[in-house]
Amino acid sequence: MANFVALLIAGLATGALYALAAVGFTLLWQTSQTINFAQGEFVMLPAFFMLAAMHAGLPFWAAILVGLALSMAILGFAFKRLLVDPMLQHGVLPLAIATMALSTFLKESVKTFYSAEASPFPSIAPDSDIRLLGVAVSWQSIAVLGVGIATVVALQFLLNRTRTGRQMQAAAQNPTVARILGVPVERMILYTFLINGALVALTSLLISPIYLAKFSNGDTLGLAAFIAAIVGGFNQIRGAIVGGLLLGVVDNLSAAYVSTQYRGAIPLCLLIVIILFKPNGLLGRAEERTV
Amino acid sequence: MMARLNYAGLAIAIAFLILAPLEFHRYGLYILSQWAVMTIAAIGLNLTLGYAGQVSLAQGAFVGVGAYCAAILTTHGWPLVGAAALALALCFVIGWLLGYPALRVQHHYLAFVTLAFSTLAFLVFRNESWLTGGTEGIDGVPRPNLLGLSTTPHLRYYYFCLFVLALVTVAMLGLVRSPWGRAFIALRENPLRALSLGVDTRRYILMAFAIGSALGGLAGVLYAPLVGLVEPPAFTLTLSLNLLMMVIVGGSGYFLGPFLGALVAVLLPEWLRGLENYYLIFYALLVMGLLIYSPTGLIGIADRFLTARRARAASAARAALGASIERP
Numbered sequence: 001m002a003n004f005v006a007l008l009i010a011g012l013a014t015g016a017l018y019a020l021a022a023v024g025f026t027l028l029w030q031t032s033q034t035i036n037f038a039q040g041e042f043v044m045l046p047a048f049f050m051l052a053a054m055h056a057g058l059p060f061w062a063a064i065l066v067g068l069a070l071s072m073a074i075l076g077f078a079f080k081r082l083l084v085d086p087m088l089q090h091g092v093l094p095l096a097i098a099t100m101a102l103s104t105f106l107k108e109s110v111k112t113f114y115s116a117e118a119s120p121f122p123s124i125a126p127d128s129d130i131r132l133l134g135v136a137v138s139w140q141s142i143a144v145l146g147v148g149i150a151t152v153v154a155l156q157f158l159l160n161r162t163r164t165g166r167q168m169q170a171a172a173q174n175p176t177v178a179r180i181l182g183v184p185v186e187r188m189i190l191y192t193f194l195i196n197g198a199l200v201a202l203t204s205l206l207i208s209p210i211y212l213a214k215f216s217n218g219d220t221l222g223l224a225a226f227i228a229a230i231v232g233g234f235n236q237i238r239g240a241i242v243g244g245l246l247l248g249v250v251d252n253l254s255a256a257y258v259s260t261q262y263r264g265a266i267p268l269c270l271l272i273v274i275i276l277f278k279p280n281g282l283l284g285r286a287e288e289r290t291v
Numbered sequence: 292m293m294a295r296l297n298y299a300g301l302a303i304a305i306a307f308l309i310l311a312p313l314e315f316h317r318y319g320l321y322i323l324s325q326w327a328v329m330t331i332a333a334i335g336l337n338l339t340l341g342y343a344g345q346v347s348l349a350q351g352a353f354v355g356v357g358a359y360c361a362a363i364l365t366t367h368g369w370p371l372v373g374a375a376a377l378a379l380a381l382c383f384v385i386g387w388l389l390g391y392p393a394l395r396v397q398h399h400y401l402a403f404v405t406l407a408f409s410t411l412a413f414l415v416f417r418n419e420s421w422l423t424g425g426t427e428g429i430d431g432v433p434r435p436n437l438l439g440l441s442t443t444p445h446l447r448y449y450y451f452c453l454f455v456l457a458l459v460t461v462a463m464l465g466l467v468r469s470p471w472g473r474a475f476i477a478l479r480e481n482p483l484r485a486l487s488l489g490v491d492t493r494r495y496i497l498m499a500f501a502i503g504s505a506l507g508g509l510a511g512v513l514y515a516p517l518v519g520l521v522e523p524p525a526f527t528l529t530l531s532l533n534l535l536m537m538v539i540v541g542g543s544g545y546f547l548g549p550f551l552g553a554l555v556a557v558l559l560p561e562w563l564r565g566l567e568n569y570y571l572i573f574y575a576l577l578v579m580g581l582l583i584y585s586p587t588g589l590i591g592i593a594d595r596f597l598t599a600r601r602a603r604a605a606s607a608a609r610a611a612l613g614a615s616i617e618r619p
Contacts, residue, residue: 037532083579090586093346097539098582100532105575112568223528230403261418268407276392 005135007252013141015248016148020203021225022232022240023155024196029234030172031192034084035096038103039200040222045106046071046204047121047213048114060122068201076197080190103218110215123209144206151202152241155195159237168192231271246270312449320445321517326557327452328513331459333537333549335506340535341544342467343499344479349389349405350534352412353382353504355526357511359416362429362521371435375512382508386501394493401500409528416523428522432515442516452513459506466502467546475499479544507534540578542590551589555581 021043028034036042050067058066083102087095125143129136159165170178171188179185211217228247232239247267254266312320336350360378365371385408393404416423423429434442435451442448466472474495477485486492515521533556541552559577563570585591 083583086583087586093340093543094539094582094586094588097536098579100536101575101578101582105572105579108571108575112572227403227406262411262414265407265411265414268410272392272404272407276395 003256004253005133006137007256008249009135009137009141009145011249011252012245013144013248014252015245016145017203017207017244018221018224018228018247019241019244020148020151020199020206021221022228022244023152023237024199025225025229026232026234026237026240027192028196029229031168031189032080032084032088033092033095034088035092035099036196037096037099037222037226038106038218039225040218040220041103041106042071042075042196042200042218043203043207043221043225044213044215044218045075045110046201047208047217048110049201050205051119051121051213052114054122064205067205068198071201071204072194072197074197075200076194077190079197080193084193103222107215107218114215116215118212118214121208121213124205125209140210144210147202147206151199155237164188164191227267227271231274308453312446317445320449322557322561324445324449324452324517326553327449327456328510328517329534329537329557330550330553331456331513332507332510332534333541333553334459334463335503335510336534337503337538337541337543337549338463338466338475338506339500339503340538341548342472342475342479343496343503344482345496345500346402346535347405347500347503348402348528348531348535349409349412350504350507351526351528351530351532352405352409353386353507354511354514354530354534355412355416355523356382356385357508358515358521358526359423359429359511360508361512361515362432363422365433365435365516366429366431371512371516375509378508378512379505383501383505386504387497390497390500394496405531406528409531413523413527416526423523426523428520430520432519432521434516448517452517455509455513459509464546471495471498536578540581540588542588545588545590548588548590555589 021039024042025036025039028036046067049070050063053063053066054060079102083098084095087098123140123143124147125139127140129138130142131137157165159169167178167183168188168191170181170183171185172192175185178188207217207221224247225244228243229240230243231246232241232243250267250270251263255263258266308323312323315323332350332354335353336347339345339347339350357378360381361371361374364374364377389404389408390401393401417426419425420427434448436442437451440447442451467475474485474490477488477490478492478495482492518525537552537556538549539552540555541548541550555578560570560574563573566573581589585595587594
């Protein structure tokens with residue numbers, strides 16, 4: 001039983017990381033129909049911004065801020081201006097393929113210009129365990145869950161309670177009507193890209209101490225974010241969170257109780273069952289179509 | 292005039308494919324054979340994606356199924372043609388079974404079901420070592436004897452691949468021009484209208500997906516004897532995404548798209564090898580640049596160029612006509 005609780009908590013912590021990446025992924029899809037296959041590499045990269053800033057002599061907290069700013073500028077602003085804007089009007093697929101090329105570019109660039117080895121990354125939490133309900137839980141997991149929950153609450157507050165957030169939702173749901181009502185749709189789309197830049201930097205900060213900073217970190221994470229977003233309904237932030245947590249927990253439990261050999265496939269089979277019974281995802285709504 | 296130019300270009304390309312390899316080294320022949328194999332898989336995906344408008348993320352897995360079929364059966368003494376027939380049938384059936392539930396709900400879910408299949412197929416290749424040799428794979432896949440001729444020399448095997456590619460091309464040309472092909476295009480352009488015009492959309496989508504998957508299997512059957520070694524890492528999601536890129540970069544929905552796309556994906560990295568560590572970085576940059584410049588792919592560039600020329604010619608003709616009318 002204690003083992004089960006420990007697995008559950010570890011799964012929730014992994015799931016929180018998937019959820020953060022999936023939320024950003026969903027935001028980009030909602031406002032600009034961007035399927036970002038480079039989301040995993042987007043999470044991999046900010047850790048290297050922070051490491052580079054620390055090499056330049058900055059303290060850890062300042063390096064975090066530099067990483068956050070660079071991530072919003074490059075992975076948010078520049079990504080939108082240079083790649084998304086020119087391709088947006090030509091449909092979903094060419095852009096999705098271009099982000100695949102972008103993921104190769106980012107991965108190979110880090111490998112060539114920084115290091116092909118895994119670099120240790122400082123943690124924001126102490127490296128020890130705490131006993132909770134008779135189970136040893138690492139501070140690392142608690143920090144991940146805490147920061148994850150805080151981020152999601154802040155994001156929900158921004159989207160539902162502030163004027164800007166409501167304008168962003170309007171821009172996502174119906175750009176034409178939003179524009180008629182005076183919502184600056186273009187700027188709202190830019191905001192979602194900046195938010196995604198901040199989210200991936202946060203995820204990077206949380207995940208890198210666990211897996212070490214390595215150029216290939218994005219491979220599994222990008223796929224996990226994609227799957228979590230689909231399971232959650234693809235057009236719902238709450239759905240992405242539930243999808244991410246579910247994926248993390250199922251992944252951990254199935255590896256322990258079912259089969260490590262087929263670990264990668266079990267969450268996906270779960271996904272298929274969900275799709276068959278709930279075609280719009282766990283919390284998704286049907287998308288309306290025009291003829 | 293235009294049509295004659297096109298035919299001339301085509302004739303040159305075919306002559307090149309037949310004659311140039313005579314001067315090639317082993318490695319050049321190997322790469323060119325690989326191009327022919329990948330083109331077959333991309334033609335299949337182009338039918339699914341470009342003509343029927345369905346995103347499949349499992350074409351690489353179907354290539355894997357075909358390759359393992361060929362490797363297992365030929366090392367047990369089957370002829371390659373028998374393995375090819377079985378692989379075609381197997382991939383067609385798997386495609387049908389995958390597409391059936393996915394298309395029952397909403398048809399873009401096919402992408403997610405194929406993603407799952409792709410992962411599952413890789414794990415089966417890796418874990419079921421009694422059948423697939425596990426992580427070591429299957430080594431020493433023999434090349435077939437055809438009409439009493441061994442295809443072990445690289446040049447002969449290349450011509451064999453080219454011959455199969457030609458067969459596939461002709462068959463696909465017939466399919467696209469048949470009423471089926473028209474139905475595929477109709478349901479890509481506007482599924483609802485196609486449905487209201489009496490096209491059984493679900494059956495045609497399934498058909499396009501299953502035929503496309505079967506061609507992936509056929510490519511796999513050719514792949515196994517070409518490389519000689521069949522192992523799991525060759526058929527991960529990366530291959531599926533790579534094939535998807537070939538179709539989009541070449542020009543999805545254009546008949547010649549996959550040929551050009553496979554050229555970019557197979558040959559371009561080889562040409563960039565001189566850049567050593569930087570070649571993948573440059574390759575990714577080139578692909579992004581190409582897609583930003585022409586989101587409809589390489590064929591899109593040619594199309595744009597030809598339209599511009601035609602428009603110029605037409606306006607020149609109009610001007611000449613106008614001048615002749617003004618002058619009494």
